[in-house]
Amino acid sequence: MPYVMVQIPKTPAPAQRSVPTSADVARLAGVSRATVSYVLNNTSAVRISEPTRRRVHEAAEELGYVPHAAARSLRAGHSRMVLMPAPAIPVGSLYSRFINELQQALGRLDYTVVQYGSPGPAGDDAARAWAELRPVAVLVPGSGLGPQGVALLRRSGARAVVTLGPEAVRGAHALLMDHAAVGRAAGAHLYARGRRRIGVVVPEEPGLEVFSRPRLDGVRRSLRGTGATVTELPLAYEEEAAAALAARWRDLGLDGVFAYNDEYAALLLRALQDEGVAVPGDTALIGADDLMVGRLLRPRLSTVHIELPSGRDLAELVDRAVREPGAALERREVLGAAVVARDSS
Amino acid sequence: MPYVMVQIPKTPAPAQRSVPTSADVARLAGVSRATVSYVLNNTSAVRISEPTRRRVHEAAEELGYVPHAAARSLRAGHSRMVLMPAPAIPVGSLYSRFINELQQALGRLDYTVVQYGSPGPAGDDAARAWAELRPVAVLVPGSGLGPQGVALLRRSGARAVVTLGPEAVRGAHALLMDHAAVGRAAGAHLYARGRRRIGVVVPEEPGLEVFSRPRLDGVRRSLRGTGATVTELPLAYEEEAAAALAARWRDLGLDGVFAYNDEYAALLLRALQDEGVAVPGDTALIGADDLMVGRLLRPRLSTVHIELPSGRDLAELVDRAVREPGAALERREVLGAAVVARDSS
């Protein structure tokens, strides 16, 4: 084959080794860009001959063609992103486990999950920043997004807005996570154990109020009208802080305490024991979240076990909402709380 | 004011309440789209008069205009995203804390962090999927990305590719996290305490091999040539598994054990004590990561404290790499390991 066809490009070769586009693929395969699109997206409405398909695929392969998601989004009017503002919540909590699971499940459904860093604007202002990405869905943990934020997101193309928090927001699907139920369970348990002067640990770490406040309120609610007292106990997650709290324990005169969760309970337990306070003899102690640490201590910690929906379930809800944007808004209670009585109460 | 100007739109009102574009803003403000762009982006190369600026801002405000990130990316050739494939790593680990911090720091630098779910394609195949998003930077935890993956990402516009793992990859910046150092520190410590028959707990949970394997190797390395023995102890993070391991402890005849991290150490400690094995009397125990749980147990756990770079530092590295894509590739050791001797060893 002594003669070689040399294709003279109409446009000069790009200066930098630039990214191949579908036009490059089309040129190499000797077809139009439309055909490339049909083949690469397996468009069912159009039938392309097998030889052509092969040529396109080979050309794409050879060039290392990678479609440009932004161009596709621009054309489609929205992206494949699910936006999830990252709540300022310490990792390791039960909740962050749930979030992780959810991300994975959404990934499997072919969505791209975008964690939007929490610092910066909040609430409805934040919604504007999120809207720039034209996400196909938005999951908002905690409260903070109002009806107008939801409206803005929907106007900018979000097919589904789902709130995960204590209350529903007009226009959005709601997964109601009522942390007050955790407090109610703990309060009722301590009361049933005969405790009447009850302390509630409230973490000082920022970002936890979303959970700690409702949990405290739940305890209050469960004890209302019983004559039992509720004492709020602010506590930083540090040994020194716990020791200081334990040092004034006798003065506080509490006979029962709900420690926000098992980690704070573990911290407090050690401090109380070091101070000579008997648990559960002098003071009954119950945590929450049913973490492993509670089972490793002596005495084993009583706890409130929390049942969260599986990430898969929520991912499916999102997927359904995206596919049928007109469907009725879901509003679902998704937090189950049950006391696991062990040895500390 | 009995007369009202009614503006007849040239194009019929969109059927759906559609998203306002910069053209809508321009129309309302009575200027061109170019001017809108200049004003809204504060383009310094062009000076726009104050009244015009105000009109544009007011129009944008009134319409609830939100720029379309995809259009901007298409135009710019790349997005403001930093892609970070989410490693299949349990939340709560020291490492996931670091990842979180990093995300926040990048958010503050005005990048959008995208968690790419791990399931699906792996290694260089995954790189293709990531490339579709035309990320401005890619952070790859763990190993798994090869030189050709890096090349593909760079070709598709990534200004910086940073690996976080045991080894550097050609073409990418490297943050070397040598977990073998953790094992070496633990091994040397146990040896110095006079222990010669040493067990190393290796978690059975998937996704942890990335850390557990080098940690084990580190112990082996530190003991090479000393005559001390190393026994691998697979362990699932469950009480039953720990109890089973403890039950055959006497047969194993170990006098020292490095338990991967403090959580596994806590699990094992309880099981050993329940079995009547004295710690540190019969067996010295050391964990790693310096978690709070280790300080709450009796005896307090010795541990290997790990120093990771702050998320801020890494975020700045990324930002610098993005801004000077031509600069030399960084290659930095970032994991410091130091024994904290407490009461369990």
Place this chain on the structure above:
DNA sequence: TTGAAAGCGCTACCAA
């Protein structure tokens, strides 16, 4: 079965 071309929203170059 395939191709031509419009147009998604935005920025930046060049003119006025």
Place this chain on the structure above:
DNA sequence: TTGGTAGCGCTTTCAA
């Protein structure tokens, strides 16, 4: 100081 407009890469309608 402002406007006109090309063009980023892709999908999809309409025509051939």
